[in-house]
Amino acid sequence: MKTSLRLSGEQSQEFIMHNIIIHEVGMRDGLQMEKQVVPLEKKIEWIERLIESGVDIIQVGSFVRADKVPQMADTDKLFNHLLQQKPAKTILSVLVLNEKGLERALECGVEMICMGVSASETHSRKNTGMSVADATRRIIEMAKLAEASEKRVQVSVQSAFGCGYEGHVPQERVMRIVEQYLEAGLRNISLADTAGHATPEQVEKMFGAILEFGENIEAACHFHNTYGLALANCYAAMKVGVTSFESSVAGLGGCPFTKIAGGNTCTEDLVHMVQRMGLREEIDLHMLIATANDTSQFFGRELPGMLYRVGALEVV
């Protein structure tokens, strides 16, 4: 069902907001949770639609071992295909976990490389076999290498707002990693709420503290909707100056610590909120909704996003 909505000036004036960058991560963080392997052609179709929608960055996949994550086995092929045709304004990104992945990313000409460490010792050791301190040193080295190859680099802190193993993660631990990133000259920093524990108040405090560190920090956020707070967290992040938002079409993906498909921040739900603020109105929300519908049909179940089920509010 479609209803009509006229946005008046009263809703967009007075609200000082930086521009908002949408970083679509569904094809990586979403699909890696799905057992049903998506054929290359289907991925290309979805990514081409996402490109057409006008979102800024699309994470195409990750360079990991194919036997460990079969869903990501075709990441090289995807880049080979997509990098030849996509418009210059769309950036394609990839996640890498280690030096081998970085090597593959550099080989296939990826434009933006994302990597990170966990702020939780338990999470770090389980994921990488390394302490947080060692993992941070390693990631910084990798990031410097990627920057030396003139790549856009985003470094992240996972489990930044709480950990599925350890529970509370003190803000100081996150800040210590962020300080090391900044000292190494890395300015594009993402905080990921891996376990979905973040609250808007916490988001304001954490990013508020980070953005006080200095100028030219590009702050990014990645939330899960496990407790229904993804959009509240995004709103809180926007208000304190976070500019880049990682989200997933249809809300694909989920929290690795629960069986519940709370999903990632849903791209089209986020874009709806952002557009209702008078921002990013050039993004094709209907194209995103159509893509969300198609992913839901492909997996044969309802996905977490709201907007693709209820339909867009027409802004007239």
Next chain:
Amino acid sequence: MKTSLRLSGEQSQEFIMHNIIIHEVGMRDGLQMEKQVVPLEKKIEWIERLIESGVDIIQVGSFVRADKVPQMADTDKLFNHLLQQKPAKTILSVLVLNEKGLERALECGVEMICMGVSASETHSRKNTGMSVADATRRIIEMAKLAEASEKRVQVSVQSAFGCGYEGHVPQERVMRIVEQYLEAGLRNISLADTAGHATPEQVEKMFGAILEFGENIEAACHFHNTYGLALANCYAAMKVGVTSFESSVAGLGGCPFTKIAGGNTCTEDLVHMVQRMGLREEIDLHMLIATANDTSQFFGRELPGMLYRVGALEVV
């Protein structure tokens, strides 16, 4: 699954927030959307659990014609039973639509009476057969009568953030009704997002403007999660000084303009967010979750709330 989370002082200091009142409306706004009539005994069981959880106000039902809304037919009986045993600190409220309903409310000794008008002409005429201006005069008269009987009175503006029929609802129209309420000495004012169109930015502006009208205004809000924004809207409302939050256990209910069960703001999801801010920690979240689970089992389907599915984060 339960995970453990320790809240540190860092998360609750610096955040100036008024106390938060939870007004549970699931037994009215939630159940009236359900075709399956809930037996009196079941309603009593749920309401007794909700009372035990420690939420502040529970809307027991509405005084409407039994042939029109069979789900609300036992509202008088419920009050007769509950008013004899409930603790003094819990307030039981009711919704009334007209003079006849008000009469019934006064007869059975209800403590708090809620009533309202729509800011949308189309919605007002469809619901009441009256213009917004006429409906406002009538509701103010009823509210004065209820106050004369020493009742707590809450007056609301429905479709305050957008209308399922008309789309955009200009802020001036909402403000005009609110001004009339205030001129009549009515200070407990709720804005209801009947169609689920509200965005956090709009919420901040609307309530910001209302709370500038003067002291001693008790502002209440009622959101639907149609577009995934209920908690973001609640957070925005809290930040500008709204103190009373209408919500529904398990997110029962929905937007009357869509077939999609986006639901009301979910009580336990809201209480989770509020408690993570260090507020209202005495409310028994587990009791709310158990009640949500029971309602889901009763109706034999998944309801919109997140927390009852994923489990509470233990605050240790």
